[in-house]
Amino acid sequence: MPDFLARDPSMPDACWQLCLYPGGKRPENANNVSLFLKMSATSPLKEVIVKAEYRFFFLDEDDEVKFSNVNIGDFHAKPPKGGHSWGLRNIPRQKVQNSIRADHSLVISCTIELLPDAGRIPCKRVEPTALIITDMAEVSRVHMQNELAMFTGTESAPHSDLTVAVGPKDDRVVFAVHKYKLITHSDVFCAMLEHDMEESKTNTIVIEEFSHTAVKIMLTFIYTGAISPHELELEDASDVMQLAEKYNIPALKTMCEQDLISRVCAANVVDCMELADYHHASHLYEHCLDFMNANRCDTLNMESWSALKDRNPRLSSSIMERMIRSDHSNSPPVKKSRL
Known part of the structure; x- marks a missing residue:
């Protein structure tokens, strides 16, 4: 009835x-x-x-x-x-x-x-970098602009006392910076500049193995605590994360993860996943995994996925294993009854 x-x-x-x-x-x-x-x-x-x-x-x-x-x-x-x-x-x-x-x-x-069907909503909570939040938002923006004005991204800057030389000797890009900024935000830079090392004697830090774009992003972050929206290209992200690890600036790595997470899409998810795996970027890794799982049919038919299986079978196998485990964990719950 x-x-x-x-x-x-x-x-x-x-x-x-x-x-x-x-x-x-x-x-x-x-x-x-x-x-x-x-x-x-x-x-x-x-x-x-x-x-x-x-x-x-x-x-x-x-x-x-x-x-x-x-x-x-x-x-x-x-x-x-x-x-x-x-x-x-x-x-x-x-x-x-x-x-x-x-x-x-x-x-x-x-x-x-x-x-909500969790399998259809690729979302992940990311713990944000600790920030001091006040009601003086306008003052904070002015302060950031003033800090950035000190770092011009060129060979000269107001009251600079240190240079960062990037690239091979015959093709270097030089940035004028301030010692106290680097010392404050990196214990590695602090050790270089406060002890009897070559960098403290010459007032020059040479970085040969990374792109000048990545180094500029790192220096901008040291001055402002931020990365400009969409400034970080995927091809530079690996260098920036390696710089964050080399000079022990964990907040920079976290900011890179947050920026990339906001831009993960079908076209770049496999590359972002491989980047996250290489740099142990757990937030980015889990977000990419959720995205791939939610768009499984499309992901597994992409050329980038086939290429990943060939060059990194360990990672592709790990991804498939997590997807299978996710299937089991998302199975319909056992019916509860009070009969």
């Missing part, structure tokens, strides 16, 4: 219906009562997929709960049938009899809570 249809304006593509079978839905349920919640598409041509927690309550004369049950169901209505039901096949008759009212009616309350 199907009940009336219920709809919610927030979900116009679906309608809900309680279906009670006093004699059981099927012959094997004949000695029990069956109760189902049915979700139907409002259009016979539409496919609707909904994950929901639904709760059944049998209420007595005083609206006290005499029987209850909570379950989670993946409702999938698709043409031509257009409906999908979840519920209970075998509710003992005595449970129902205890809820019958004096007028021989049975009052059933059903609440439905829509649940």
